[in-house]
Amino acid sequence: MTVTEYATADGLPGAYWSADPADPRSSRAWLTANRWPEDGVRFLEIPGAGAACAVRTQDHHSGFPRMNCTDVAAGTGRDVEQSEADLARARTEGLHQLNVCALGYGQSVFPARGARFDADALLTALEEYAHRQGRLLTFLHLDADDPVLPSLRRRGWSVGVTDHYYRIADVGPDEAAYLAGFSAHRRSRLRRELASLAQAGASAEIHRGAEVTDRIQQEVAHLEACSDEKHGIPGDPARLLRVNEGLRHAFGSRYCVALVRDRHGNAVASSTALLGTRDVLPRMVGLGPGSKEIGAYFHVAYHLMARLARDSAARGVLLSTGTATAKLHRGATASPLLSAVPPAARAHAALLRRTDAAFASREAR
Template identity: 25%
Template sequence: MHTPDVDIRTAERDDRRPPSPSLTHEQPTPGGVSALPPALGVVRRAAHLPRTSWDRLAGPDNAYLATRWLDVAEDTSGAAMRYLTLTDGEGLAGALATAVADADAPWLAGRPDTVLRLCAEEGRQGAQELAADLPGDLTDALLPGLVCGGRHLGRTTLLNRDGHDATGERLLGAAERMADEEGLRSVAFLHVDEHDTALRTLLTRRGYRSFHSEGYHWLLVPQGGFAEYLTGFSAHRRRRIGAERRAVRDAGVQIATAPLEPADIPRFAELEATLLGKYGMSAWTPARSAAILERALGACGPDALAATARLDGEIIGFALIVVHQDRWFAHRAGFDYAAQRRLPLYFELLFYHLVEAAAQAGATIIHYGTGSGAAKTSRGCLGSGQYTYLRTAAFGRGVGPHRVPVSRASTTPSSRSMENDITDPRT
């Protein structure tokens, strides 16, 4: 349920530090809408946002920028989140979600230092060159930093009602001033979609440098469900998919999708921690997963779905699905590898079954996010490139090249271990 729109000037009075003059001097007067240009505001809690108008800006494909998910991110990320708003006579014209990342942030896949380090190690376009222009250790060079566009992975963006360049300029300028005044070492958009040309052009014009960070994937749900989905593949692939489904069925695995149940959360948390540990995030704990799952259930209610695989009554695999309008977002997953053995459970649970369930529910798109691009593409997903954009005072100082440190498996995520993405868990 959405809360009514509130007056930010009133709601924020007791919930923020003394205002920064550079961000507030154009606020409208209490008597009504000012004749001055659109007013900038800084909000420290999503609960105090004009939620209806913010969600209208976010639209159907930005579930993780909807206010209810911002509530989840605030309560589980441990980051200081702030929201920049631009309001005119018609209401909310633009908005930008931000979070402060420091060296203690456990969300490694959402930090500019670890994203740049990983992408440089993998040889992604532009990453090594950009890293070479930063002094010393990447963590020292970039953190603490302001992460913009949301605390999620994939399609981080700036919300803009009319697509006006001036709206984006005002919000970006405000974010940069806020970062400078607080002594932050960088401003970053970690995963800007290749098709978000307005934002990419604006960031380039403002001096941000970029590199390829990931791929984002989604699946168009056929109205005819799995039968129609299957027709999109070659005969060879159809035979393989049929064999995979039979293997799961013959093993006695039961697959179902239903609203997330609190009683299942401890088991889901255990399975997710196992998956993330397999891909290098050994510091991730079941308690952290459980906190996110519990908060997601509290925020989304019946829109938090669980696809589960059970063998002899025991849960051996799960996926958390966030329903947002007519889109489904596959958000988290986990598997019991010992029980699963070599069964193609990932494909059955996340694709074949999910296509059937989504079609029956009237969903039109399943968003799979970043990671495991080859596996997702092989099962019918479309994809687009994601690009990190960085602004830091260290650029342009003539700093000589340096060697990018090799990351340790215990602290840096692999290319398929992103914290809130659906990844291929097979060996």
């Protein structure tokens, strides 16, 4: 079966994309612009299966762990205990990988409009393609209703929960309606949080499309570089500016920036965001000096995103994966993300079983 590789989603026919998607992560604009030179992502078209997919190659366990099937199966960064012997076996087994996954934990398999989607044909083509390259084929970060999961299970693949994705499903028509959904204690705490900027003499802004000036883009790149530095990543404002400029160009009026300025007018916190017809997708939070003292993080990460959703007729906010507490305390719910490894990948299957059990144990508490 023919498999055609593309460096970017732009090369694929328009039948794979919705012109106005509910979730920005499933748009061609997101999959094209949210890139960096070392991300390893490519796009494969399998016309005989009526689908295309996003894949990421991985070699020698370098790069981002959440796109490495060994780290994902092991629950690395998700507090799952694994033995060093099991990890060592899996690292050897997965030295060269072909992982079906998209940046941002979004949709990675794209059925074509007007064609019959054949999941079994897709899997057969991908297995042959990975085999020719000497790579271990896996699927990472699938939603529970992903159309390939039934076929994976029928073929004996190991499937398990490897993460949770958090989303505020409904921000309400206004702030009062949003707050009404919380307990009295939590509502009181959120009201104090919402008042923190005014008490500090700070201000909040949301800019959309053409309102996002070059100066604002420079401010955002500086703040995002500060955040990278805090996480042990070399801050590179020029690289971050290139990504944000790509998103601004690709999304147009659906590209947004939220800013918090201190009492002197200096930008101390930011969030870039993209609008879908159903959800707002915050891409990255930037935090500079002075942001912590005024509680700016909670505004750019949550409250301004909720305001943006209300103002744009969206309903929810996509909050990605990671630490649960702050998200749950602001109205998010968790949905499982599943990953799958083939029957021959026994070392990865052992890691995956333990990670799935760890998530099940937490949910049962």
